[in-house]
Amino acid sequence: MKKKPVTDQASLLRKQRAPLVTPTDLDARAxxxxxxxxxxxxxxVFALYLKTKNFHWHMSGPHFRDYHLMLDEQGDQLFAMTDPIAERVRKLGGTTLRSIGHIARLQRVDDNDAEYVEPADMLAELREDNLALAARLREAHEVCDKRRDIATASLIENWIDETERRTWFLFETARRSDSTGH
Incomplete structure (x- = not known):
């Protein structure tokens, strides 16, 4: 039986312990x-993506097709945000999420594990979650402004617009035909 040289194992351990350093002109606090x-x-975003897909998968009722397709589109839009967010964190020299447990510790979007949710309640819950996400994106934008991170702020502006669009669609879809909107 061949033994691996000690130097190879030591080299591997050093590589595993090497910090993820990315050069940036932003200071450590930023x-x-x-x-x-x-x-x-x-x-x-991950929590809202999964909730949106949950409701997409469990949609029922007379508007099934329209709601099902809308939530599928919204889920795709949310998932498309994840990689640019994580890569932006890495570009700044930070580290990002590593597991479902890490997401659970940081998420502020409440899960919904109910066996059955009425379609109107699904739309209302997602509307409120998207409203809250827009507010949190604005808070993150303020952090970026304070730390002079123009690139992240620019990305956030587009995500706010997308989030407001999802909120609008959820609101209008759930509005009753006899409603005045007040």
């Missing part, structure tokens, strides 16, 4: 603050 804000956003 990296810490922006990465912290964006990791919380990332956890919320």
């Amino acid at each position: 990296t810490r603050d922006v990465a912290g804000a964006m990791n919380a956003i990332l956890a919320d």
Whole structure:
């Protein structure tokens, strides 16, 4: 039986312990603050993505097709945010989420594990979650402004617009035909 040289094992251990260093012109406080804000956003986006897909999978009723397709589209949009958020954190020299448990510790979006949820309640819950996400994105934008991170702030502006669009669609879809909107 051949033994691996000790130097190979020691080299491997050094590589595993090497910090993930990414050069940036932002100072350490900016990296810490922006990465912290964006990791919380990332956890919320993953949680909202899964809730949206949960409701998509469990949709029922006379408007099934329309709601099912809308939630599928919204889920795709949320999932498309995840990689750019995580990569932005890494570009700044931060580290990002590593597990479902990490997401659970940071998420501020409540899970919904109910056996059955009425379609109107699904739409209302997702509308409120998207409203809250927009507010949190604005808070993260303020952190970016304070730390002079223009690139992350620019991405956030687009995500706010997408989130407001999801909120609008959820609101209008759930509005009753006899409603005045007040």
